[in-house]
Amino acid sequence: MKTTLEHPLVADYLRTLDGALRSLDPRVAAELSEQFKAHMVDALSPGASDDMVAEVLAALGPPGTVAAEAGPPWPQRNRPRQPLRRRIAIRVKRTPPRAWLIIVPFVLGLCLAAGTLIFWQVQPIIGFNSGSYEWWYSIDRARNVTTQAALATQDTVPLRPGQPQGIVILLYNPSDVTQRILGTPRILDTPYFMGYLSSPVPPQIAVATTMPTKFFGEPHEVRYEIGGAIPPHSYRWVRVLWRSYHCLSNEAGGWLGTNELTVRVQLGWITRTENIQLPTEFALSMTKASITPAYCKAHGNNGPTP
Amino acid sequence: MEYGGETTELRRGVLGPCVLALLAERPRFGLELVRDLSHADGLLTSEGTVYPLLNRLRDAGWVTSKWRHEDDQRPRRYYSITEQGHAHLAGFRAEWSAFAAAVDTVLKVDASQPRTPQLGRRTSKADGWEAP
Numbered sequence: 337m338k339t340t341l342e343h344p345l346v347a348d349y350l351r352t353l354d355g356a357l358r359s360l361d362p363r364v365a366a367e368l369s370e371q372f373k374a375h376m377v378d379a380l381s382p383g384a385s386d387d388m389v390a391e392v393l394a395a396l397g398p399p400g401t402v403a404a405e406a407g408p409p410w411p412q413r414n415r416p417r418q419p420l421r422r423r424i425a426i427r428v429k430r431t432p433p434r435a436w437l438i439i440v441p442f443v444l445g446l447c448l449a450a451g452t453l454i455f456w457q458v459q460p461i462i463g464f465n466s467g468s469y470e471w472w473y474s475i476d477r478a479r480n481v482t483t484q485a486a487l488a489t490q491d492t493v494p495l496r497p498g499q500p501q502g503i504v505i506l507l508y509n510p511s512d513v514t515q516r517i518l519g520t521p522r523i524l525d526t527p528y529f530m531g532y533l534s535s536p537v538p539p540q541i542a543v544a545t546t547m548p549t550k551f552f553g554e555p556h557e558v559r560y561e562i563g564g565a566i567p568p569h570s571y572r573w574v575r576v577l578w579r580s581y582h583c584l585s586n587e588a589g590g591w592l593g594t595n596e597l598t599v600r601v602q603l604g605w606i607t608r609t610e611n612i613q614l615p616t617e618f619a620l621s622m623t624k625a626s627i628t629p630a631y632c633k634a635h636g637n638n639g640p641t642p
Numbered sequence: 643m644e645y646g647g648e649t650t651e652l653r654r655g656v657l658g659p660c661v662l663a664l665l666a667e668r669p670r671f672g673l674e675l676v677r678d679l680s681h682a683d684g685l686l687t688s689e690g691t692v693y694p695l696l697n698r699l700r701d702a703g704w705v706t707s708k709w710r711h712e713d714d715q716r717p718r719r720y721y722s723i724t725e726q727g728h729a730h731l732a733g734f735r736a737e738w739s740a741f742a743a744a745v746d747t748v749l750k751v752d753a754s755q756p757r758t759p760q761l762g763r764r765t766s767k768a769d770g771w772e773a774p
Contacts, residue, residue: 364697371672371693374719378673395680397688406694 341373344455345389349399356403368406368481386550456603459511462566467506469615470550472575476501477505478492488617495580495620498599501619502577504555505597506548514603516565516576517543521609524557541599548573580620593619600638650677657736658695660685662704662727669708669722695722698724704730 342344353372379392389508396402418426431439471477476493483490493501509515520538543564548554548571556635566572576597595617601610657679662676664670675696676689684691699705704727709736725733 367697368693371696371719373689375672375676375689375693377716378671380717395688396690399690402686402690402694405688405691406697 339382340377340384341582343384343389344379345379345386345393346376349393349396353399353402356399356407360403360406363429364406368402372402391529423600435463452604453606456513456606457608459513459515459603460521461511462507462509462515462517462599462601462612464505464613464615465510465571466591467508467571467615468555469503471618472554472555472577474502486594487614490593490617490619492593492619492621495592495622497581499580500577501607501620502575504573505614506551506555506571506572507574507612509568511603512568512597513603514565514567515610516562516563517541518600518602518607520596521600538577540578542575542577544575547571585637589622591619593617649684650687653687657685658691658699658740659731659738661692661695661699662723662734663732665705665721666728666731669720671710671718671720676719696719699727703727 344355350369350372354369357368360368375396380389384392395575469492471480471491475496479493481492483492495501519541531559540562542562543566544555544558545561545564546558549560551571555575558573559576560573562571566574584596595614597612597614599612600607601611660679660682661675664675665685670678676692678684679686679692680689696705696707700707700721704724705721706724707719707721709717735756
């Protein structure tokens with residue numbers, strides 16, 4: 337003898353009911369299915385006739401009506417709101433296992449990407465770490481005057497108008513990632529170096545391709561690469577060359593200089609601006625020869641009037 | 643005239659308190675509860691809707707359920723009313739008496755008689771109705 341639930345009409349009704357309940361929370365649907373089965377087992381004996389079965393099923397009503405009734409909750413306005421943790425737990429429980437195959441790798445990827453970006457951003461910047469420095473050209477080295485005042489050092493050479501001048505510094509990358517020096521940032525499309533030196537072209541910044549061996553007196557013995565990189569926890573000679581002009585004053589005298597080098601640096605996939613503190617104030621003293629009226633006039637700078 | 647929609651909504655609204663009232667007498671299992679509700683003519687149009695309602699009452703904290711095994715019977719889930727359910731039912735009973743009386747008063751008015759004296763009259767003042 338077939339059980340009540342095996343009766344074809346009952347089985348068909350339960351199948352239709354399960355289909356109608358599919359749009360509901362699985363927990364709710366499972367519970368309703370169980371309640372309906374219990375109802376039928378209680379209402380019908382195993383040998384019930386088709387008419388009796390049909391009568392019980394008709395009294396239960398169409399499965400679609402049951403599913404619709406299970407939708408908007410009647411006592412909703414009085415139902416206490418579940419705590420956030422409970423709501424999250426319910427949402428997690430409702431998520432089908434197949435969805436986790438997408439969600440988990442996506443979240444892990446997102447966390448990994450965010451963590452990597454943060455890791456790059458928090459890396460310390462390149463700096464001067466008790467190394468060595470000097471003017472790049474021998475003519476400047478020969479004419480350098482070092483002065484010290486108030487615990488600050490200044491290295492000054494005469495400005496040679498229209499000619500290349502430069503410095504070379506031994507810099508240290510204290511971070512855990514390779515930092516590639518891309519160049520100087522451009523501010524308002526103005527050729528920019530040392531903040532206020534009026535250079536007609538951006539300075540050229542190059543990084544030594546090899547590790548220093550002597551840490552002193554060897555900057556001319558190594559090769560340089562524009563856009564070169566300093567590996568993590570490593571020293572490299574960094575060379576900065578520019579073509580000097582002077583159009584900020586009508587008169588000779590005084591000096592222009594900086595103790596900070598602003599560069600664009602690439603770490604991993606990000607680039608950032610780093611202000612590298614220099615070991616000294618590199619300064620160019622202005623002479624009458626450094627004022628070039630033709631150049632200043634051509635570039636609209638505050639130069640001497642003809 | 644179509645009035646099935648109104649009674650359906652009314653039925654839906656009172657079915658919950660009716661379930662609570664039956665459970666306040668004694669705990670019942672599903673079929674027993676459905677059969678008792680069916681004895682009240684016109685209250686239940688579809689027996690299957692009782693189960694979603696029971697689950698919502700339980701989620702609201704007004705009904706609880708427990709599996710019980712009696713003698714040779716198979717285990718059954720018995721529903722019973724909670725303290726919160728009793729409080730809600732008491733509140734509904736108080737509201738329902740006043741509400742049903744008000745509805746009865748209005749529905750018993752003879753349509754052939756003018757209604758205004760039964761309900762109030764418009765005064766010349768701007769603040770609305772006053773008692774007759």
